[in-house]
Amino acid sequence: MSRTSQATLGRRLYHPDRDEIRLESVLSALSDPIRLRIVRELARGHDDMACIAFDLPVSKSTCTHHFRVLREAGVIHQYYEGTSRMSRLREDDLEARMPGLLSAVLGAA
Amino acid sequence: MSRTSQATLGRRLYHPDRDEIRLESVLSALSDPIRLRIVRELARGHDDMACIAFDLPVSKSTCTHHFRVLREAGVIHQYYEGTSRMSRLREDDLEARMPGLLSAVLGAA
């Protein structure tokens, strides 16, 4: 304990490198309606968003779970800002690895 | 019994209509490595293919299962031809419902 502001750094969040992002994982991450909704909101979303801003119809722990799946698949980037966890779409990385995929998903009915 | 060539017709295969194809189902269907491999082969594939032509590293029943998932998601169309079951990508339907998705998936690493 002790070290006060180390904690934020201590809470490490795994993010795959750009070239570690796997198509299967991304598709799988996007195949859940709640996660799709998160991604759509992030895409519409003008700015990075805290988890709480999404107002999802699930419990807090389930929410954490879905954000983790998206992050570990490489779809979103997350970082701590005070007590909140901000999320941002990894649009550039996705576009580099699977060109057109994200926009096709967002554009679909 | 009796009616000889009725049987092929009797074995009905469910296919969703074009406008029943759901994004989540398609993404989920494509998120499995074996199914992705099937789709890639079909896309490269010049012609409709029988299941056996794929030479997949799984048992027959598992094979049946994967083809069914693809068919019920609306990704492929299947029909009987003698003792074989032929498969074909529903490229037009997919393109109409989720433009660019299939080619993005096929183009990805």
Added chain:
DNA sequence: GTCGTATTACGAAGGTTGTCAAACTACGAC
């Protein structure tokens, strides 16, 4: 330090998925 907020971690229930083997059905060739 204490308190409140945002979030994570743990553990469990319930459902779905991928896999197989064994038994079965449908068709074509003979």
Added chain:
DNA sequence: GTCGTAGTTTGACAACCTTCGTAATACGAC
């Protein structure tokens, strides 16, 4: 008719996924 080939169906199993509640943690404000 019989035989072989292609595929299905059933039933099983382990692994995973989604969900939750509860307990714990990290930070900001006081």
